[in-house]
Amino acid sequence: MIVVMAAHATEIEIKDVEQRIVDWGYGVHPIYGTERTVIGAVGVPEADKARYMESLESLPYVEQVIGILRPYKFASREYHPEGTVIDVKGVKVGGNHIALMAGPCTVETYEQTWESAVACKAAGATILRGGAYKPSTSPYSFQGHGVEALKILKDIADKLDMRVITEVMDLRNIELVSQYADILQIGTRNMQNYDLLRELGKIQTPVMIKRGMSAKIEEWLQAAEYVLLGGNRNVMLCERGIRTFESYTRNTLDLSAVPAIKELSHLPIVVDPSQGTGKRSLVIAMTKAAVAVGADGLLIEVHPHPDQALKDGAQSLTCEHFGQLVEELKPIATAVGRSI
Numbered sequence: 001m002i003v004v005m006a007a008h009a010t011e012i013e014i015k016d017v018e019q020r021i022v023d024w025g026y027g028v029h030p031i032y033g034t035e036r037t038v039i040g041a042v043g044v045p046e047a048d049k050a051r052y053m054e055s056l057e058s059l060p061y062v063e064q065v066i067g068i069l070r071p072y073k074f075a076s077r078e079y080h081p082e083g084t085v086i087d088v089k090g091v092k093v094g095g096n097h098i099a100l101m102a103g104p105c106t107v108e109t110y111e112q113t114w115e116s117a118v119a120c121k122a123a124g125a126t127i128l129r130g131g132a133y134k135p136s137t138s139p140y141s142f143q144g145h146g147v148e149a150l151k152i153l154k155d156i157a158d159k160l161d162m163r164v165i166t167e168v169m170d171l172r173n174i175e176l177v178s179q180y181a182d183i184l185q186i187g188t189r190n191m192q193n194y195d196l197l198r199e200l201g202k203i204q205t206p207v208m209i210k211r212g213m214s215a216k217i218e219e220w221l222q223a224a225e226y227v228l229l230g231g232n233r234n235v236m237l238c239e240r241g242i243r244t245f246e247s248y249t250r251n252t253l254d255l256s257a258v259p260a261i262k263e264l265s266h267l268p269i270v271v272d273p274s275q276g277t278g279k280r281s282l283v284i285a286m287t288k289a290a291v292a293v294g295a296d297g298l299l300i301e302v303h304p305h306p307d308q309a310l311k312d313g314a315q316s317l318t319c320e321h322f323g324q325l326v327e328e329l330k331p332i333a334t335a336v337g338r339s340i
């Protein structure tokens with residue numbers, strides 16, 4: 001359940017409610033907001049819940065008690081109605097400004113990453129993407145340059161004052177990747193790797209959870225719940241397309257997930273039209289649509305020479321395309337009350 005304290009509730013009254021909840025055997029997870037405090041109570045005892053809710057609701061310093069029937073609580077909109085803004089070392093994800101994350105699918109060489117990063121930065125991107133550990137369907141295809149790639153990403157991002165987002169695939173690598181990355185990307189193939197998610201709950205590095213290619217929105221939010229429950233509140237989601245019967249596109253980019261997530265959750269939602277379509281010719285239109293439906297961030301693959309890319313060249317924008325796209329996004333963002 002979620003206890004919304006009255007705006008006038010004092011610190012002592014807040015502590016009193018927390019103590020009652022603890023005494024009943026719940027875990028207490030407060031958010032001390034500027035306007036009011038919201039206290040999340042999770043764990044057992046479901047049987048007595050109605051009675052506890054009533055008793056809290058009768059307190060004059062409690063405004064409302066909400067019982068959550070959904071299988072996720074910390075990820076639910078009720079827990080944080082104003083929406084979460086994640087501070088990535090000064091770059092915000094969530095809130096009014098749309099965060100631009102761009103760069104190559106994979107770090108191939110220093111020069112290739114540098115060229116892409118310079119163009120992305122010039123166009124307005126603040127977060128550099130690039131794969132160091134690549135999840136590949138085929139064991140014969142390129143698996144990424146690992147630590148070497150992490151070093152390249154960090155070096156370039158530092159020089160350009162950008163942040164780094166890169167994928168972590170294995171829980172044994174969380175510490176290593178966190179030394180170089182500012183956001184840990186959980187790939188579509190790992191959305192249900194619960195051991196990995198649990199470990200990510202123990203750190204404070206921001207995490208972006210991509211939607212599993214066959215995951216329902218509810219399952220995706222439960223994946224986020226694993227990380228949130230562990231204590232890491234810096235979680236964002238990324239819609240990257242789901243698997244359907246359609247084969248013209250690589251995936252079917254489910255843009256209805258964006259407003260759906262906004263209804264159900266307070267977590268920032270990023271859209272990846274690159275994996276989402278698999279086709280350069282469709283990326284631009286779908287990016288515009290993503291902004292129109294309310295995406296909080298965009299994750300876009302940009303390569304200086306897509307025809308020579310080791311991975312995902314067909315869906316990578318050239319540096320010029322990307323610059324042009326960002327210009328075209330600006331009036332759309334303005335039209336929906338956002339900035340980019």
Ligand code: PEP
Pocket residue numbers: 105131135186187188189210240275
């Ligand atoms: C990627 O961003 O390059 C990637 C591999 O993403 P996904 O996990 O969505 O396939």
Ligand code: MN
Pocket residue numbers: 105106275301311312
């Ligand atoms: Mn890719």
